[in-house]
Amino acid sequence: MPWRKLDHPADVRIEVEAETLEDLFRECADAFYSVSLGTWSAEHSIGHSPGVFSLQGSGDDLAGLLVTWMNELLFELETSRRVFVPLEVRIDEGLNLLAIGEWVLTPAAGGRVKAVTYGGLSFDLGPPLRLEVIMDV
Amino acid sequence: MDIQIQRKDPVRCLIPKTTMEGMRVPGLLYADGKILSEVRDDPVLQQVINVACLPGITGFSFAMPDMHWGYGFPIGGVAAFSSEGGVVSPGGVGYDISCGVRLHISRLAEEAVRPVLPSLLDALFVAIPCGVGSEGLTMQKGSRLDAVLEGGAGWAVRNGFGEKSDLERIEHAGCLEGADPVEVSGRAKERGQGQLGSLGSGNHFLEIQRVEEIFDRSLASSFGLEAGRVTVMIHCGSRGLGHQVCDDFLRTLSRSVTRLGIRIPDRQLVCAPLDSAEGKAYLGAMQAAANFAMANRQAIGSRVREVFSRFFPGEPLHLLYDVSHNLALVEKHFYDGKEGLFCVHRKGATRALPPGHPSLPPVYSKTGQPVIIPGSMGTASYVLAGAAGAAECFFSTCHGAGRVKSRSAALKALNAKEVSASLEQKGILVRAGDLRTLGEEAPEAYKDVDLVVDVVERAGLSRKVARLAPIAVIKG
Numbered sequence: 001m002p003w004r005k006l007d008h009p010a011d012v013r014i015e016v017e018a019e020t021l022e023d024l025f026r027e028c029a030d031a032f033y034s035v036s037l038g039t040w041s042a043e044h045s046i047g048h049s050p051g052v053f054s055l056q057g058s059g060d061d062l063a064g065l066l067v068t069w070m071n072e073l074l075f076e077l078e079t080s081r082r083v084f085v086p087l088e089v090r091i092d093e094g095l096n097l098l099a100i101g102e103w104v105l106t107p108a109a110g111g112r113v114k115a116v117t118y119g120g121l122s123f124d125l126g127p128p129l130r131l132e133v134i135m136d137v
Numbered sequence: 138m139d140i141q142i143q144r145k146d147p148v149r150c151l152i153p154k155t156t157m158e159g160m161r162v163p164g165l166l167y168a169d170g171k172i173l174s175e176v177r178d179d180p181v182l183q184q185v186i187n188v189a190c191l192p193g194i195t196g197f198s199f200a201m202p203d204m205h206w207g208y209g210f211p212i213g214g215v216a217a218f219s220s221e222g223g224v225v226s227p228g229g230v231g232y233d234i235s236c237g238v239r240l241h242i243s244r245l246a247e248e249a250v251r252p253v254l255p256s257l258l259d260a261l262f263v264a265i266p267c268g269v270g271s272e273g274l275t276m277q278k279g280s281r282l283d284a285v286l287e288g289g290a291g292w293a294v295r296n297g298f299g300e301k302s303d304l305e306r307i308e309h310a311g312c313l314e315g316a317d318p319v320e321v322s323g324r325a326k327e328r329g330q331g332q333l334g335s336l337g338s339g340n341h342f343l344e345i346q347r348v349e350e351i352f353d354r355s356l357a358s359s360f361g362l363e364a365g366r367v368t369v370m371i372h373c374g375s376r377g378l379g380h381q382v383c384d385d386f387l388r389t390l391s392r393s394v395t396r397l398g399i400r401i402p403d404r405q406l407v408c409a410p411l412d413s414a415e416g417k418a419y420l421g422a423m424q425a426a427a428n429f430a431m432a433n434r435q436a437i438g439s440r441v442r443e444v445f446s447r448f449f450p451g452e453p454l455h456l457l458y459d460v461s462h463n464l465a466l467v468e469k470h471f472y473d474g475k476e477g478l479f480c481v482h483r484k485g486a487t488r489a490l491p492p493g494h495p496s497l498p499p500v501y502s503k504t505g506q507p508v509i510i511p512g513s514m515g516t517a518s519y520v521l522a523g524a525a526g527a528a529e530c531f532f533s534t535c536h537g538a539g540r541v542k543s544r545s546a547a548l549k550a551l552n553a554k555e556v557s558a559s560l561e562q563k564g565i566l567v568r569a570g571d572l573r574t575l576g577e578e579a580p581e582a583y584k585d586v587d588l589v590v591d592v593v594e595r596a597g598l599s600r601k602v603a604r605l606a607p608i609a610v611i612k613g
Contacts, residue, residue, distance in 0.1 A: 075328070119403070
């Protein structure tokens with residue numbers, strides 16, 4: 001089970017599971033774009049290019065880094081209409097993240113997620129690694 | 138945790154201070170038996186308890202009858218923090234800073250509008266940007282965006298959106314004077330620069346309504362409300378700019394609470410002392426975002442007037458009031474026998490000033506403040522008036538119906554087409570920027586707004602003036 005929606009009265013609460021930290025970050029990206037853009041897929045892109053995404057010391061802990069990661073994806077989608085497809089994710093002990101992948105330009109102007117929140121945030125080191133997070137829509 | 142709730146009277150329940158270690162005040166829920174049964178197993182009650190643990194909280198951690206699960210603070214939550222030792226928390230305002238609602242009143246009878254309603258609604262749908270990623274009526278960058286953040290609705294009026302007389306019918310005359318654009322990040326400005334004058338998505342809407350029922354003839358007359366007349370309600374906020382301000386300060390303040398040794402039971406409750414540099418920075422940025430929201434609603438209201446004037450030349454569309462339901466304001470209150478300054482957080486709650494309150498605009502000094510309560514798109518909305526009983530909760534009241542059903546559960550019950558058909562059967566026309574939102578925002582997903590309003594009236598927090606029924610809806 002990579003990710004699934006959980007019950008929430010107003011917004012979108014998801015549970016994400018993965019065997020490795022790198023997979024968890026990729027699954028979080030996938031969940032974010034699925035909720036934000038619905039049925040969008042890379043096939044609907046209007047352009048793409050190789051890209052690198054880095055976050056330097058952006059989270060106080062791994063859960064915070066995941067929320068920051070998703071909010072960075074949101075910012076790029078809303079301001080530049082770009083989706084980042086991560087192919088490789090590296091995280092060091094200082095919580096610095098480097099993701100290598102592809103930027104995909106979408107025809108959509110932003111998505112329906114307005115913020116990825118710390119509300120109800122939970123992170124279980126597992127195994128498997130498990131994250132619960134709520135997205136404001 | 139098993140939460141013990143003590144009923145104080147038919148519309149008030151207490152969560153004792155002894156419920157959880159760290160609570161500084163009790164929780165006070167405005168709820169009758171039905172509303173309490175709906176939230177009894179909801180995380181919202183734990184959130185009321187968590188807020189009660191924050192430094193400087195005074196009186197109670199309040200929850201209005203439209204309460205539901207929010208981020209950190211509950212939606213429908215009110216908490217006042219003393220200027221001496223108290224804190225400000227972005228979670229107590231929410232992401233959509235100064236999300237709010239305004240009501241325009243026409244002299245037109247529903248019968249005069251019905252024949253042109255489909256084309257009027259189409260014209261509004263074209264004229265008012267709405268839906269996911271919608272771009273606004275005007276692009277403002279750099280120093281021009283800073284002028285919006287400083288000027289609020291006044292900026293909008295000076296730039297051709299609406300009339301100067303509108304400003305006295307907007308909370309704070311449309312501008313929070315402590316706004317500091319320097320504290321708004323470049324990222325927040327980038328998100329907001331193209332969104333001024335847009336509804337956005339989610340639960341935001343524009344609704345054409347008819348005044349269905351009058352409860353208080355004198356107040357209704359003072360407000361210009363007459364049964365059968367058409368009104369227009371607009372519900373939206375500060376768009377991506379406000380969300381980014383909240384996100385930025387959640388990150389900044391998460392480091393502050395660690396440094397300052399403030400213990401919080403939920404990381405979404407990060408906060409800073411009101412007199413700290415971080416606290417002042419957040420207040421400056423939040424007020425700037427609130428000004429953006431008020432300018433946004435003013436721009437949309439102005440465009441609605443233009444469209445109406447094409448169909449009904451010469452007919453005015455007066456503004457009754459524009460009020461926010463997501464703000465933290467430093468206010469003077471007389472509480473527990475002494476006067477003081479408090480930072481009152483209202484998250485999914487509305488300020489409601491009673492007759493004679495010194496902060497009222499002159500036009501409403503005798504009536505009390507109009508309070509606009511949007512309901513769900515298939516039921517009704519309300520106009521209330523501030524009442525003296527609200528002093529117990531720092532002059533606050535509810536903000537809407539409040540959700541009871543999740544978005545996925547709503548979609549399972551009815552899809553967008555079914556919701557649209559069901560509304561049209563009731564004579565309510567619908568246009569939506571995002572069809573998925575229409576299904577998620579089905580009337581069945583919300584509490585009974587009549588019950589919510591009934592509770593705040595019985596508790597003495599506000600008085601019912603009029604009930605408004607939708608006849609056409611644009612969903613964001």
